[in-house]
Amino acid sequence: MQTGISTASLFVRYTTEDALRYLAENKIKTAEIFLSTYCEYSKEFGKILKSVQGETDVHSIHVLNTQFEPQLYSIGERANRDAFLMLDQALQAGKEVGAKYYTFHGVARLKKTPLNMDFERIGRITQKIIDKCKEYNITLSYENVHWAYYNYIGFFSELKKRVSGLKGTLDIKQARQSGIHYSEFIKEMNSDIVTVHISDVDENGKMCLPGRGVTDFNDLFSRLKDVGFDGAVLLEVYKNDYDNPSELITSLDFINEVADKVF
Secondary structure, three states: OEEEEEHHHHEOOEOHHHHHHHHHHOOOOEEEEEEOOHHHOOHHHHHHHHHHOOOOEEEEEEEOHHHOOHHHHOOOHHHHHHHHHHHHHHHHHHHHOOOOEEEEOOOEOOOOOOOOOOHHHHHHHHHHHHHHHHOOOOEEEEEOOOOEOOOOOOHHHHHHOOOOOOEEEEEHHHHHHHOOOHHHHHHHHHHHEEEEEEOEEOOOOOEEOOOOOOOOHHHHHHHHHHOOOOOEEEEOOOHHHOOOOHHHHHHHHHHHHHHHHHO
16 A cells, blocks of 8 residues: 555645646655646656656545546537547646556536436446546546546446446545545445545544544544455645645554554
8 A cells, every 4th residue: 555645735835747746856756747728738747857857756646636537428529529638638747657547536516406327328428538548557546536427335336337447546635525434435336446545534524634633544544444455545735724834744653553553
């Protein structure tokens, strides 16, 4: 198992390349890179990232979801074609830094009207996305997200029946916001979990850095160990959840101490 930090934790504080440079300079072994806008979806930007990553291993990439991921499932031919072009470009950036996984949100559930979950269609398109990722030796990892398709137990299971090579990303923050305990998502994704996003929450429900709240990380890691987890646990918080970037490093030290007792 690896532990590390997502550059999303430094979003707005630093540019993406400076966030990765900061992690590399602080000897963070593992990272996820948050590609945050269109100009970062390219092989050229991937080369910029590679020039600053140092010894930091890039476990995964993810993108700003609403910029093209929902359109991958669009019935509009032009929107769909453009979305797959953007996906291809983002994967080019990921390949340059050696990313193994693409953390994927999929369709955003922005409308209040009930969705018709046509799993046969969703499966066909998701397989196409998986196959595109494979061209770059990257594996698709579907994340539980409270405002996207995978915000309830059962979605991953239905999708997995229809595709091959699907993996999962567990986000305990998103599970909390969905009103579902993370253990239920662990049960569903089981040994397919390759990435875990962690954060903490205080007694008032406010997000904070791991080690400053009430989350039982010993329980989380024990449950992950029980399903054979051997991926990356990545610290992913928002910029207002801490004051100084150095606090991310201290929080990761806390996570490592807990993980060492379990794994």
